Amino acid sequence: MMNDRIPLKDEDMLRRLRRMRVLVIHPDDTERSMFLAHIKRVGCQVEAIWPAPEALPTYIDVVLFLLNPDRNNRTPAWVTTCDTAARIAIIAFETPEILTELQRMNVHGVLSKPVRIFGILAALTTAVSLATHEARLKQRIKSLDDTLKARRRIEKAVGILSTSRNISEEEAYRRLREKAMTSKVTIASVADAIIASSDI
Secondary structure, three states: OOOOOOOHHHHHHHHHHHOOEEEEEOOOOHHHHHHHHHHHHHOOEEEEEOOOOOOOOOOOOEEEEEOOOOOOOOOOOHHHHOOOOEEEEEEOOOOHHHHHHHHHHOOOEEEEOOOOOOOHHHHHHHHHHHHHHHHHHHHHHHHHHHHHHHHHHHHHHHHHHHHHHOOOHHHHHHHHHHHHHHHOOOHHHHHHHHHHHHOO
8 A cells, every 4th residue: 555645854855845935026017926825835935126126135935036138128137146045037939049048047936927836836946946955065075175275385384484493394293283173263263373474
Protein backbone atom coordinates (compact mmCIF):
# COMPACT_ATOMS: atom_id res chain seq x y z
CA MET A 1 0.00 0.00 0.00
CA MET A 2 1.35 3.41 -0.97
CA ASN A 3 2.27 5.86 1.79
CA ASP A 4 0.26 9.08 1.42
CA ARG A 5 2.54 11.02 3.76
CA ILE A 6 4.69 13.75 2.23
CA PRO A 7 8.40 12.84 2.56
CA LEU A 8 10.24 14.80 5.24
CA LYS A 9 12.53 16.56 2.78
CA ASP A 10 9.46 17.71 0.82
CA GLU A 11 7.88 18.99 4.03
CA ASP A 12 11.10 20.91 4.74
CA MET A 13 10.92 22.47 1.28
CA LEU A 14 7.32 23.56 1.85
CA ARG A 15 8.22 25.01 5.24
CA ARG A 16 11.05 27.00 3.67
CA LEU A 17 8.70 28.30 1.00
CA ARG A 18 6.17 29.39 3.59
CA ARG A 19 8.84 31.49 5.29
CA MET A 20 9.54 33.36 2.05
CA ARG A 21 8.65 37.05 1.81
CA VAL A 22 7.55 37.69 -1.76
CA LEU A 23 7.16 40.96 -3.64
CA VAL A 24 5.06 41.07 -6.83
CA ILE A 25 5.87 44.01 -9.12
CA HIS A 26 2.99 44.10 -11.56
CA PRO A 27 0.14 46.47 -12.54
CA ASP A 28 -2.99 46.10 -10.43
CA ASP A 29 -5.09 43.77 -12.59
CA THR A 30 -6.62 40.29 -12.52
CA GLU A 31 -3.26 38.60 -13.10
CA ARG A 32 -1.72 40.34 -10.12
CA SER A 33 -4.72 39.36 -7.98
CA MET A 34 -4.23 35.75 -9.08
CA PHE A 35 -0.54 35.93 -8.18
CA LEU A 36 -1.25 37.28 -4.73
CA ALA A 37 -4.03 34.81 -3.98
CA HIS A 38 -2.04 31.78 -5.12
CA ILE A 39 1.17 32.76 -3.31
CA LYS A 40 -0.83 33.44 -0.14
CA ARG A 41 -2.37 29.96 -0.43
CA VAL A 42 1.13 28.50 -0.43
CA GLY A 43 1.66 30.29 2.87
CA CYS A 44 4.15 32.96 1.80
CA GLN A 45 4.03 36.53 3.04
CA VAL A 46 3.31 38.53 -0.08
CA GLU A 47 2.89 42.16 -1.05
CA ALA A 48 2.51 44.01 -4.34
CA ILE A 49 3.67 47.26 -5.85
CA TRP A 50 3.64 49.12 -9.17
CA PRO A 51 5.62 50.67 -10.74
CA ALA A 52 8.94 49.06 -9.86
CA PRO A 53 10.71 50.75 -6.93
CA GLU A 54 14.21 52.17 -7.24
CA ALA A 55 15.33 49.91 -4.38
CA LEU A 56 14.02 46.62 -3.03
CA PRO A 57 13.00 46.33 0.61
CA THR A 58 15.83 44.54 2.41
CA TYR A 59 13.54 41.89 3.87
CA ILE A 60 12.32 40.54 0.49
CA ASP A 61 13.37 36.94 -0.37
CA VAL A 62 11.71 36.58 -3.78
CA VAL A 63 10.63 39.20 -6.32
CA LEU A 64 8.38 38.53 -9.30
CA PHE A 65 8.52 41.48 -11.68
CA LEU A 66 6.95 42.37 -14.99
CA LEU A 67 9.66 42.91 -17.58
CA ASN A 68 8.30 45.91 -19.44
CA PRO A 69 9.33 45.94 -23.13
CA ASP A 70 9.00 49.72 -23.28
CA ARG A 71 12.57 50.98 -23.67
CA ASN A 72 11.59 54.32 -22.18
CA ASN A 73 11.20 52.59 -18.82
CA ARG A 74 14.64 52.22 -17.30
CA THR A 75 15.36 48.94 -15.54
CA PRO A 76 15.95 49.53 -11.80
CA ALA A 77 19.54 48.86 -10.72
CA TRP A 78 18.53 46.19 -8.22
CA VAL A 79 17.47 43.85 -11.04
CA THR A 80 21.11 43.21 -11.94
CA THR A 81 22.85 43.96 -8.64
CA CYS A 82 20.60 42.45 -5.96
CA ASP A 83 22.26 39.45 -4.28
CA THR A 84 19.71 38.90 -1.54
CA ALA A 85 16.51 38.02 -3.45
CA ALA A 86 15.56 35.40 -6.01
CA ARG A 87 14.37 37.17 -9.16
CA ILE A 88 11.59 35.86 -11.41
CA ALA A 89 10.78 37.82 -14.56
CA ILE A 90 7.27 37.92 -16.03
CA ILE A 91 7.32 38.38 -19.80
CA ALA A 92 4.61 38.95 -22.38
CA PHE A 93 6.79 38.42 -25.46
CA GLU A 94 9.85 36.43 -26.52
CA THR A 95 11.43 39.02 -28.80
CA PRO A 96 15.22 39.17 -29.22
CA GLU A 97 15.21 42.33 -27.09
CA ILE A 98 13.39 40.62 -24.24
CA LEU A 99 15.63 37.53 -24.40
CA THR A 100 18.74 39.73 -24.38
CA GLU A 101 17.40 41.61 -21.39
CA LEU A 102 16.70 38.35 -19.54
CA GLN A 103 20.26 37.24 -20.14
CA ARG A 104 21.65 40.56 -18.95
CA MET A 105 19.55 40.43 -15.80
CA ASN A 106 20.64 36.89 -14.95
CA VAL A 107 17.21 36.09 -13.49
CA HIS A 108 16.53 32.87 -11.59
CA GLY A 109 13.23 32.10 -13.29
CA VAL A 110 10.77 33.20 -15.97
CA LEU A 111 6.96 33.15 -16.18
CA SER A 112 5.19 33.85 -19.48
CA LYS A 113 1.96 35.74 -19.93
CA PRO A 114 -0.85 34.89 -19.80
CA VAL A 115 0.21 33.54 -16.42
CA ARG A 116 -1.43 30.35 -15.21
CA ILE A 117 -1.58 29.11 -11.64
CA PHE A 118 0.13 25.90 -12.74
CA GLY A 119 3.83 26.67 -12.80
CA ILE A 120 4.02 29.50 -10.26
CA LEU A 121 5.00 27.20 -7.38
CA ALA A 122 7.57 25.38 -9.55
CA ALA A 123 9.06 28.73 -10.62
CA LEU A 124 9.26 29.88 -6.98
CA THR A 125 10.95 26.65 -5.86
CA THR A 126 13.46 26.64 -8.72
CA ALA A 127 14.29 30.34 -8.35
CA VAL A 128 14.88 30.07 -4.60
CA SER A 129 17.09 27.01 -5.12
CA LEU A 130 19.14 28.73 -7.84
CA ALA A 131 19.48 31.95 -5.86
CA THR A 132 20.62 30.03 -2.76
CA HIS A 133 23.18 28.08 -4.79
CA GLU A 134 24.39 31.29 -6.44
CA ALA A 135 24.78 33.00 -3.06
CA ARG A 136 26.83 30.06 -1.73
CA LEU A 137 29.10 30.16 -4.77
CA LYS A 138 29.62 33.92 -4.39
CA GLN A 139 30.40 33.48 -0.70
CA ARG A 140 32.92 30.74 -1.49
CA ILE A 141 34.56 32.88 -4.16
CA LYS A 142 34.78 35.79 -1.70
CA SER A 143 36.26 33.50 0.95
CA LEU A 144 38.88 32.17 -1.48
CA ASP A 145 39.67 35.70 -2.62
CA ASP A 146 40.09 36.87 0.99
CA THR A 147 42.35 33.88 1.70
CA LEU A 148 44.51 34.66 -1.34
CA LYS A 149 44.82 38.33 -0.37
CA ALA A 150 45.73 37.38 3.21
CA ARG A 151 48.38 34.95 1.95
CA ARG A 152 49.94 37.69 -0.17
CA ARG A 153 50.07 40.04 2.84
CA ILE A 154 51.64 37.31 4.97
CA GLU A 155 54.28 36.64 2.30
CA LYS A 156 55.08 40.35 2.20
CA ALA A 157 55.38 40.52 6.00
CA VAL A 158 57.60 37.43 6.03
CA GLY A 159 59.88 39.13 3.49
CA ILE A 160 60.05 42.30 5.60
CA LEU A 161 60.89 40.35 8.78
CA SER A 162 63.41 38.16 6.99
CA THR A 163 65.26 41.18 5.62
CA SER A 164 65.06 43.44 8.70
CA ARG A 165 66.01 40.71 11.22
CA ASN A 166 68.42 38.82 8.92
CA ILE A 167 66.60 35.55 9.47
CA SER A 168 65.25 32.88 7.14
CA GLU A 169 61.72 33.08 5.76
CA GLU A 170 60.85 29.92 7.69
CA GLU A 171 61.93 31.56 10.95
CA ALA A 172 60.12 34.78 10.04
CA TYR A 173 56.88 32.85 9.42
CA ARG A 174 57.32 30.95 12.72
CA ARG A 175 57.62 34.25 14.59
CA LEU A 176 54.54 35.59 12.82
CA ARG A 177 52.56 32.53 13.83
CA GLU A 178 53.77 32.66 17.44
CA LYS A 179 52.85 36.35 17.70
CA ALA A 180 49.39 35.63 16.31
CA MET A 181 48.85 32.77 18.81
CA THR A 182 49.98 34.74 21.86
CA SER A 183 47.93 37.79 20.78
CA LYS A 184 44.94 35.59 19.83
CA VAL A 185 44.60 37.23 16.43
CA THR A 186 45.00 35.99 12.86
CA ILE A 187 48.41 35.77 11.20
CA ALA A 188 47.06 38.16 8.56
CA SER A 189 46.41 40.78 11.26
CA VAL A 190 49.98 40.49 12.54
CA ALA A 191 51.22 40.70 8.94
CA ASP A 192 49.18 43.88 8.38
CA ALA A 193 50.75 45.47 11.48
CA ILE A 194 54.27 44.64 10.28
CA ILE A 195 53.56 45.99 6.79
CA ALA A 196 52.03 49.19 8.24
CA SER A 197 55.02 49.80 10.56
CA SER A 198 57.48 49.24 7.71
CA ASP A 199 55.70 51.86 5.58
CA ILE A 200 56.17 54.62 8.13
